[in-house]
Amino acid sequence: MVTEALAEHVARWAELFSSGDAAGLDQLYEDGGVLVPVPGHPVTGPERSAANTYLLSHGVPMEARVRRCYAAGDIALLVVDWSLKGTGHDGTEIDMSGTATDVLRLGADGRWRYVIDNPAGVA
Template structure:
């Protein structure tokens, strides 16, 4: 398993690798203490709620594909815009497609590794 990201632009790939292993504890390590996960606007989650929310995605049993679109770094902070998709057939044979464009903030910790401070997987929504 890949170590935590040493560069801001690698955070999504580290997340995806750990997610695709199905390892909830390894996924949790990609978040800093006090991080916020925003599954929908106005509903931020923290602490164990983040693990539970990611657990629902992990329970699909399907891999995630990530494609960073933009990474903007200022010192120890980074804004990441990342296209992602979970696509396939679930364990019951039903087609599943969950996708979005995340608006995330990562921070370099005192140990030199980058972790999510804010993870908003559906941060960019298309206007209808």
């Protein structure tokens, strides 16, 4: 079922993030996939990878839960509640959360990938 596959995609994202696997995260995007690390500032390619690597550098695990999932053919819109809570590598307490609005496309290989990863949602 589409909803289950997308929920598994989000769970995989959180797993890779929590383990610090930047290369694994990058495989969850289309080649031209966009990340919006700061509202109004989309990045792609090496800048996208650098932004994800920066977030991973805190060393804090991610929790994520799909709130809504809408799919039309090979395109899906996800609304995802996420949080990063814990003590970073430098001893700083991290407490971040939000609701993402993400667009994914189903590839010919049967895997969903981010076209747009917008962790700040409508902020």
